[in-house]
Amino acid sequence: MLRLDLLNLIYKNGGHIGGCLSALDIIDTLYDGQSFNFDQDHFVLSAGHLAAALYVVLAKIGKIDKKLLDTYSCFGSPLQGHVSHRVPGVEYSSGSLGQGLSFATGLALGDSSHYSVCLTSDGEHQEGQIWEAATFANKYKLKNLINIISANGLQIDGKIEKIMPLGSLSEKYIQFGWNTITIDGHNQDEIKKAIELAKKSNQPTCIFAKTIMGKGISYMENNFQYHDVKSLSQDLYEQAVAELK
Amino acid sequence: MNKPSPNSNKSMRQAFGETLLTLARTNHNIYVVSMDLASSLSIDKFSAEFPDRFIECGITESHAASFAAGLAKTGKTVFLCSFACFSPAINWAQIRQSICENELNVKIVGSHAGLLSGRLGASHQMLEDIALMRTLPKMEVFAPLDANEIETMLPLITASSSPSYIRLVRPDTPTFSQPNFQIGKANILQTGSKITIIGYGPVLFEAFKIENAEIINCSSIKPLDEKTIIESVKKTKNLLIIEDHQKNCGLGEAIASLILNQKIDCQFRHIAIDNQFGQSGDPADLYKFYGLDLCTI
Numbered sequence: 001m002l003r004l005d006l007l008n009l010i011y012k013n014g015g016h017i018g019g020c021l022s023a024l025d026i027i028d029t030l031y032d033g034q035s036f037n038f039d040q041d042h043f044v045l046s047a048g049h050l051a052a053a054l055y056v057v058l059a060k061i062g063k064i065d066k067k068l069l070d071t072y073s074c075f076g077s078p079l080q081g082h083v084s085h086r087v088p089g090v091e092y093s094s095g096s097l098g099q100g101l102s103f104a105t106g107l108a109l110g111d112s113s114h115y116s117v118c119l120t121s122d123g124e125h126q127e128g129q130i131w132e133a134a135t136f137a138n139k140y141k142l143k144n145l146i147n148i149i150s151a152n153g154l155q156i157d158g159k160i161e162k163i164m165p166l167g168s169l170s171e172k173y174i175q176f177g178w179n180t181i182t183i184d185g186h187n188q189d190e191i192k193k194a195i196e197l198a199k200k201s202n203q204p205t206c207i208f209a210k211t212i213m214g215k216g217i218s219y220m221e222n223n224f225q226y227h228d229v230k231s232l233s234q235d236l237y238e239q240a241v242a243e244l245k
Numbered sequence: 246m247n248k249p250s251p252n253s254n255k256s257m258r259q260a261f262g263e264t265l266l267t268l269a270r271t272n273h274n275i276y277v278v279s280m281d282l283a284s285s286l287s288i289d290k291f292s293a294e295f296p297d298r299f300i301e302c303g304i305t306e307s308h309a310a311s312f313a314a315g316l317a318k319t320g321k322t323v324f325l326c327s328f329a330c331f332s333p334a335i336n337w338a339q340i341r342q343s344i345c346e347n348e349l350n351v352k353i354v355g356s357h358a359g360l361l362s363g364r365l366g367a368s369h370q371m372l373e374d375i376a377l378m379r380t381l382p383k384m385e386v387f388a389p390l391d392a393n394e395i396e397t398m399l400p401l402i403t404a405s406s407s408p409s410y411i412r413l414v415r416p417d418t419p420t421f422s423q424p425n426f427q428i429g430k431a432n433i434l435q436t437g438s439k440i441t442i443i444g445y446g447p448v449l450f451e452a453f454k455i456e457n458a459e460i461i462n463c464s465s466i467k468p469l470d471e472k473t474i475i476e477s478v479k480k481t482k483n484l485l486i487i488e489d490h491q492k493n494c495g496l497g498e499a500i501a502s503l504i505l506n507q508k509i510d511c512q513f514r515h516i517a518i519d520n521q522f523g524q525s526g527d528p529a530d531l532y533k534f535y536g537l538d539l540c541t542i
Contacts, residue, residue, distance in 0.1 A: 106315020
């Protein structure tokens, strides 16, 4: 149902559907009311272009009116194209990659009695600032900090491996002194278990969640050209609806 | 007022460190984020007295700015301290998004601004900081005249919830401010009728060389005190703006825009660094070379 909401939103107004479909199961799990209480805990969507995925989840849990989804990125709508803190339930406006993890370290240090959860993308790890934040989190032993990487292996112009290979992010985080857990980012049981393990850690935790670009719509899966769509033909829309139902 | 004596030189950076320390003793929300320049910014005493509120990020200006924003989101008043050539120069994008777009209470303190950084040379003589900060929505911009003004300025800036930029310089400089700083207010240091000279920071000391000049300390660059400026220029019909900064996008252009919008008829001159970098040398030699010593007026 969430995937259909997302498809409808993007079909109407365009947006970053590929990465949203990658991260949707993760965001949905974070907001299931069991793992975190985001009235107190903190969520930072560092990959701000995944705004639509967060908005459909916020609509699902009643933080925002579902009717608002149709206004995504339209003039006058609070639902900005990249995620905005003016939307109820959103703490951090972003869009310029690599900054969110640093912001989350600030929340984690300033509010040590609650969790600070950040969602980044794997491509975003090409930004050097991510590694400054990773170093910092280790120094200050921010055990209440969790960075979930939605790792679909793709970025705007193609494969990460081709554009700027990152090697093993898990191994890098271990080297940076983090607790690291690797999971299937579309398996909600695995996501929940990883969160519970992260909560018990005495170090900051990186959950490396393997995801699929465009997950759930066959012609979008692992196709970097669906990073961002401006419009979708009627035929492709109907095919996607049929696959998601 | 009488022309101040050069004997009154004091360190802005020391005044900043001491004033912040005094404020932090009663305001437990004050946090300092350092980027490996604690002794240079005179915040080492703060570090010793309040180790839990002193966060050392090392040489990571980009991270430090976004971290400071996150910390501010938890209700703290955060001072982000470095040299201006690093912060806001390296981390402008983080200041733009993490701090300004998110409307967070971070005070960016950039020291070693202007040619007064002397022998450190072009890399450290930050001449573009006012331009970078003026353009950002929500950002307030302050450049204290001297050490004494920092003491009156800092409590007001701390009490404000807006993000702001505070420009400091490296050497000890003359003290000639008046203890009446207000956000959005320019102060007339000396009344005169022949020319209005407006500036900020220690370079304004040069204005006392000019006879019968009305000298205005514009330490609140944004918000700008349009009323005081307009009244003075209407009176003298002769305006000179001096700044230890690039001509492009500095105070001079802000005031030029004001003068044009208000259709004020006046002579307009702007003395600043003209589209070039600085170089190593003693401040007096540099001011002379770049025309900031006002000897040509």
